[in-house]
Amino acid sequence: MPNVELSPQIIACSKMKDVVCPHCHNGFHGAEKTVALGRDADGEWAVSGILCTRPECRRLSLNLHKGERFYATPALSPVVGFKSTVSRLIRPGTLLPKSIPPGVDEKIEQDYIEATKVLSISLNASAALSRRCLQNILRQISSQETENFPDNGSLFDEIEAVRNSKKIPPLTSDKLHAVRELGNLGAHPLQDKHTNAIVDVKPEEAELTLEIIDELLDHYYVQEPKTKKTIERIHTKYDATKKH
DSSP: OOOOOEEEEEEEEEEEEEEEEEEOOOEEEEEEEEEEEEEEEEEEEEEEEEEOOOOTTTTEEEEEEEEEEESSSTTTSEEEEEEEEEEEEEEESSOOOOOOTTTTOOHHHHHHHHHTTTTTTTTHHHHHHHHHHHHHHHHGGGGOOOOOOOOOHHHHHHHHHHHHHHHOHHHHHHHHHHHHHHGGGOHHHHHHTTTTTTTOOHHHHHHHHHHHHHHHHHHIIIIHHHHHHHHHHHHHHHHHHHOO
């Protein structure tokens, strides 16, 4: 019989942290509670939960953790925390996609939603979908305002061209560079040109790529149209003033 020990115990219940709510996607500062469930044949397990503080949401997010409890010294002192080696979001079951601006290409929207939904299940699958989504955004939209946009199918070169154009917000540009370096796209041309290939990725790469997609969609479909309308209003008022 495998060694099974069920001894639920609340630990680290006053741990404060900054998080982004997977339900409403807004950041907040809240108290995370962790319950160490016990040990089974596969290891030691715990569940952590944090309640979104936004009045419009007020939903609980839960994560299942595999790892080990850690203790104050000596070893028999009370449990003071749980060190997680593997974590998975269990409520909501998948990260819910952010609202997508109207007018976004159907293929881009579909890849973005799917990449978001599978993030907590498979980082590699999520990264493959988000890379393809990112490349479609760069090719369909960014290329229109980027001189010498490459046509060699390389996401590495496409990212560099868009960054050099300086047509996107500086912070988004820096994040694009980070994704390119995290994915080591320049060193892996097969991975680079076949963006829908399933390859091993780092957790931060999958999450950051989704974050960039959201920022680019907001930039192209929300902020740019808003800026153009503001400029048009200024020109209209200026022209009306000149006539008088």
